[in-house]
Amino acid sequence: MTGRKAAGREAAAVVLRVDRDRCAGSGMCVLTAPGVFDQDAGDGRVLLLDARPPAGPAATAAREAAGLCPAGAIAVRAAPAPDR
Numbered sequence: 001m002t003g004r005k006a007a008g009r010e011a012a013a014v015v016l017r018v019d020r021d022r023c024a025g026s027g028m029c030v031l032t033a034p035g036v037f038d039q040d041a042g043d044g045r046v047l048l049l050d051a052r053p054p055a056g057p058a059a060t061a062a063r064e065a066a067g068l069c070p071a072g073a074i075a076v077r078a079a080p081a082p083d084r
């Protein structure tokens, strides 16, 4: 069991990309970050609802979902710093 290791220290903003060809339709991402991912009602594959979750709970959940994806179909990287 992984637990929520990030409790008390939330992730910075991230940029996400999903590979629907790799997706196995397990739904782990939807269970872990329901505001960020959904599943296609037709083929069960991942749908990316928010490619740029802001810092905080959504980014934390998105990072966790990427780590849990059994197909390695979710790529996550740190969002670039905003322009000043």
Ligand code: SF4
Pocket (backbone or CB within 6 Å): 018, 022, 023, 024, 025, 026, 027, 028, 029, 030, 037, 039, 044, 045, 046, 068, 069, 070, 071, 072, 073, 074
């Ligand atoms: S956790 Fe991975 S394999 Fe499962 S639905 Fe999400 S992207 Fe697809």
